Amino acid sequence: MASQLKHLVHGMGTAMEAPTWPAIAADEAEAVLAHFPAAGRMTGLHWHSPRPFSAATLVHTTNGSFLLKRHHHRVRTVEGLAEEHAFIAHLAGTGVSVPEVIATAGGASAVAMGPWSYELHRQAPGEDLYRDRLSWTPFLSLDHAHAAGVALAEVHVAARGFAAPARRQHPLVSSFTILPAADPVAAANAYVASRPALAAFLSTRPWQAQLARLFEQADSDLSSLLAKQAPLWTHNDWHPSNLLWTQEGAVRTVFDFGLADRTNAVHDIATAIERTAVRWLDLGQGADDAIADPETALALMAGYAEVLPLSDEKIAAVVSLLPLVHVEFALSEADYFTAVVADTASAVMAWDDYLIDHAAWFFSPPGQDFLRRIALS
Structure with missing residues (x-):
């Protein structure tokens, strides 16, 4: 005990x-x-x-x-x-x-x-350098970010031959049904309606209006940009504590595929940047203009491009997707906290802090500056 x-x-x-x-x-x-x-x-x-x-x-x-x-x-x-x-x-x-x-x-x-x-x-080979670090904390170095980008592209190359359909409905999976829809609000309504506990939690909130406001702020070409991306099974939780490392700083092993699903390469790149290049745990602590590290995002993308070149169109899709890439997983977290563990306080945090506040930061001046830096890569 x-x-x-x-x-x-x-x-x-x-x-x-x-x-x-x-x-x-x-x-x-x-x-x-x-x-x-x-x-x-x-x-x-x-x-x-x-x-x-x-x-x-x-x-x-x-x-x-x-x-x-x-x-x-x-x-x-x-x-x-x-x-x-x-x-x-x-x-x-x-x-x-x-x-x-x-x-x-x-x-x-x-x-x-x-x-x-x-x-x-x-037990897989490699050093678990980030074992005790939180998921929202950054790489220890830009070299690690670059190496993670290389490894992410190698996974995407390997995944091309995997033709399984998208996963069935589970909590805590980064599914991809809302953002690529021509009408993302309608798609979000369908997502919530299929999860009764989540629907009950959101019923007292103006959640459709909140999402609609975010979608209106997003790039108007987002759905068309996403429609051009080839479907691909992706990791969807690419942060340094899901990687094992060599002593030289390369990625030795990739693990924890619990969020993996059929999305596309752009979604996985945007998720990796969102997970590692913004110190979300510092959001709202008085220095929101200093929580982003565009150099980390650029290093990760440079590593990726060594294996799979990133066209201007793909970079534009990453930049357009970044403000909203966490929406569907945040909804899945809120569903988990309401349907599985009855933790309303954490469901509130998943909605207010992780879904709404993360997206809102990207549309703020420091968030827009961060996106511009990536767009110029």
């Missing part, structure tokens, strides 16, 4: 918090590993992840080290995990370094036990 009490996870802000999902216990891990004969016999648990939306632990066994991850079935079912595992397997087949997904005795890539879904990955 003492170790459970000491385990804290990242919150929606800067503070560490008690976990929504309890840490995986040793006897629980042993019972799960019995379904994965390739893992061998457990010898100990050596780390618990601070990520908030699931529970994960590093398991040492007689056959090596493995990451065991547990999800509530309302977040991920075995079938839902199989969607992202198929993408991981495809990337591995093209030579991209991704964690090896371990199969059960029956050949499945995950197992359901009680209300939980479990997946097991062999």
Whole structure:
């Protein structure tokens, strides 16, 4: 019990918090590993992840080290995990370094036990330099940003042969149904209507008017720019703590494909910039004109362009998309907090702070300056 009490996870802000999902216990891990004969016999648990939306632990066994991850079935079912595992397997087949997904005795890539879904990955090569850093914190150096851009383009090249359809409806997935629509407000209405808990949460808010205002401020050519982009399965959560690194500062392994879905390359680039080049946790603290780092965005794009050249049209699409690229995932977070964990305060933060305030900053003078710097790359 003492170790459970000491385990804290990242919150929606800067503070560490008690976990929504309890840490995986040793006897629980042993019972799960019995379904994965390739893992061998457990010898100990050596780390618990601070990520908030699931529970994960590093398991040492007689056959090596493995990451065991547990999800509530309302977040991920075995079938839902199989969607992202198929993408991981495809990337591995093209030579991209991704964690090896371990199969059960029956050949499945995950197992359901009680209300939980479990997946097991062999510990991947590379240094976990950002393991304890928050998702919204930047790269340690511009060299890391450049290397991350190179790796992102390599993943996009590898993903071209993966033709699976878009994922089924899950919480916490970066789907892509609203922004490319000719009528994004109507698409947002359909998105919300299909999620009853989210609809109930938003029913007391002028949410359609708020979104309409953001869409009106966006580039009028955004939907046409997005319509020209080739569909592609993408990572959709490209930040440095989802990458393992070499001692020389290159990306060694890409992991955590929980948000992966069929979007396009421009969406993934914009997401990567939005995740890493703006210090969102400092927004509203009195220095909103100084939270952006265009040099990080430019370094990431320069690295990407070494593998896949970025045309003026693609750069324009990235710039046009950036203010709104977080909209759909923020809605998904609000759905998770209302439908799965009944955490209204975090749902409010997902809507007000992450969806509305992030987008509004991009339309402010410092946000517009940031976008202009990228557009001139």
